Amino acid sequence: MAALARASTERLESGWQALGQPAAYDLLRRPEIGMVMVRGRSGGTGPKFNLGEMTVTRCVVRLESGTLGYGYVAGRDRRRAELAAVFDALLQEPATHGPAMRHLVEPLEAELAAAAQLGREKAAATKVRFFTMVRGE
Amino acid sequence: MYVAVKGGEAAIANAERLLAEKRRGDPAVPELSTAQIEQQLGLAVDRVMTEGSLYDRELAALALKQACGDQLEAVFLLRAFRTTLPRFGASEPIDTARMQVERRISATFKDLPGGQVLGPSFDYTHRLLDFSLLATGGEPPPPAPLGEAEPESMPHVLAMLDREGLIESEIDRRPDAPVPDITRDPMTFPADRAARLQGLARGDEGFLLALGYSVQRGYGRNHPFAGEIRFGAVEVEFVPEELGFAVSLGDVAVTECEMINQFKGSATEPPQFTRGYGLAFGHCERKTMAMALVDRALRARELGEEIDSPAQDEEFVLYHADNVEASGFVQHLKLPHYVDFQAELVLVRGMRRAAEAAAQRARPLAVAAGEE
Numbered sequence: 001m002a003a004l005a006r007a008s009t010e011r012l013e014s015g016w017q018a019l020g021q022p023a024a025y026d027l028l029r030r031p032e033i034g035m036v037m038v039r040g041r042s043g044g045t046g047p048k049f050n051l052g053e054m055t056v057t058r059c060v061v062r063l064e065s066g067t068l069g070y071g072y073v074a075g076r077d078r079r080r081a082e083l084a085a086v087f088d089a090l091l092q093e094p095a096t097h098g099p100a101m102r103h104l105v106e107p108l109e110a111e112l113a114a115a116a117q118l119g120r121e122k123a124a125a126t127k128v129r130f131f132t133m134v135r136g137e
Numbered sequence: 138m139y140v141a142v143k144g145g146e147a148a149i150a151n152a153e154r155l156l157a158e159k160r161r162g163d164p165a166v167p168e169l170s171t172a173q174i175e176q177q178l179g180l181a182v183d184r185v186m187t188e189g190s191l192y193d194r195e196l197a198a199l200a201l202k203q204a205c206g207d208q209l210e211a212v213f214l215l216r217a218f219r220t221t222l223p224r225f226g227a228s229e230p231i232d233t234a235r236m237q238v239e240r241r242i243s244a245t246f247k248d249l250p251g252g253q254v255l256g257p258s259f260d261y262t263h264r265l266l267d268f269s270l271l272a273t274g275g276e277p278p279p280p281a282p283l284g285e286a287e288p289e290s291m292p293h294v295l296a297m298l299d300r301e302g303l304i305e306s307e308i309d310r311r312p313d314a315p316v317p318d319i320t321r322d323p324m325t326f327p328a329d330r331a332a333r334l335q336g337l338a339r340g341d342e343g344f345l346l347a348l349g350y351s352v353q354r355g356y357g358r359n360h361p362f363a364g365e366i367r368f369g370a371v372e373v374e375f376v377p378e379e380l381g382f383a384v385s386l387g388d389v390a391v392t393e394c395e396m397i398n399q400f401k402g403s404a405t406e407p408p409q410f411t412r413g414y415g416l417a418f419g420h421c422e423r424k425t426m427a428m429a430l431v432d433r434a435l436r437a438r439e440l441g442e443e444i445d446s447p448a449q450d451e452e453f454v455l456y457h458a459d460n461v462e463a464s465g466f467v468q469h470l471k472l473p474h475y476v477d478f479q480a481e482l483v484l485v486r487g488m489r490r491a492a493e494a495a496a497q498r499a500r501p502l503a504v505a506a507g508e509e
Contacts, residue, residue, distance in 0.1 A: 001385055006388065033222060035191070035219065035222045035223070035225065036225050036373070036375050036386060037226070037227040037318070038228045038373055039230045039231065042432075043295065043307030043395065044232075044295075044296075044307065044414075045307045045308065045309070047310070047314075047330070047331055048230050048316045049316060049330070049332075050316060050317075050319075050335045051335070052187065052190040052418060053192065054192035054228075054373065055192070060379075070377065070379070070380060072384050072386055073387060074373070074387035076195075116237055118283075120286035121284055121285070122281045122284075123239050123256055123286070124283070124286045125282045125283055126284070128253040
């Protein structure tokens, strides 16, 4: 779900297309835009406090088999929440788990890991290498 | 007698149209898209999200566009929008130690695990106007160079001091205690530190900056060290009621500042450094540094310090830090006060008449006294 929550709508749509035969599902809870209060901790590790809210869209779908899928994604994109919920459901079904992993989750995880690695490398280039000047002599 | 008056509908409608025209500016100049604001005025977006108390880059960019770049007006728009949305609940506390760090510096230790990572910062620029930016439509700058990312983690600097017992520990001793929310319940005093931190996080940067500055200059006696400042993305996890386990909502960018302050000891505890904490959405170091200074100043009572400066007075700070409330009350003075003012006018005229009459009564006596 961590990968699904970070996927763009386009990425989820293309994964959906790649699955071929679209799965039938009902919207048990139509995509709804709301907020989640983001909490921090004083000093990073201390008691909790409310930092501020973030927009979140949620959706619940039901496959024909009865399996429920939940989508909770940052932002206000209803289609994205719906597709995240559908994939959450498909990943729980033995028949569709493999294809959903192959067509969406695995490539997505690789993309996210690559993007994170690129970010780390850019940050690493700004890391200070201290050196000591030899004085006197 | 009170007479209600109406009017101004046409004037207001036309004023709105005039504002729309002003907002757009010269039609010969291409219109700004919210995507451009999000991408190229990102720090303005960050401030609006932090003080608007809603993490949504696109909405903050829209608010800035609608407000013609007026940040406080944009904060107001975002705050107003947030009241229209249902709240699904509260997240699990974010773990800043697991941040995907873009920048991380410490002013207290030169060499530390993970190192000093400068990241994107104005700090080391010459602050000379760059006239090359006057031109648009050129090639984008070349990609930033890549370094070798080390697998080592980036522990909090203060955690290292904590292990030696040299700084007060930050432990959640009551993990099940309710977390105060000043957006739902009115603030009470003395305020819990959690309520204060929420108020400071959404507080006006300018106000907190001035208070933080006052603390450094001696109004509150604390001149700390910037133990660590870090900026980057952290994952937000949320436990939906129907699932009962945490799901990832995605990442938010946050800036965190930990200040190390003067030590305190007692008969039972050896001297230790104390802490001030700042946390905000997006990249806003000045804000989080000011927040950490004021957070520490507001801990005066808890730490047994004398309270004699504005930054230590929690009612003063928390009642005046919110720029939506402040600008509402200051700007309400623009609204018609015709009746109030008439009353004052009648009063002052009456007082003047009474004073003149008293002076007239006194004059013949004075004249008589002079003749004697």
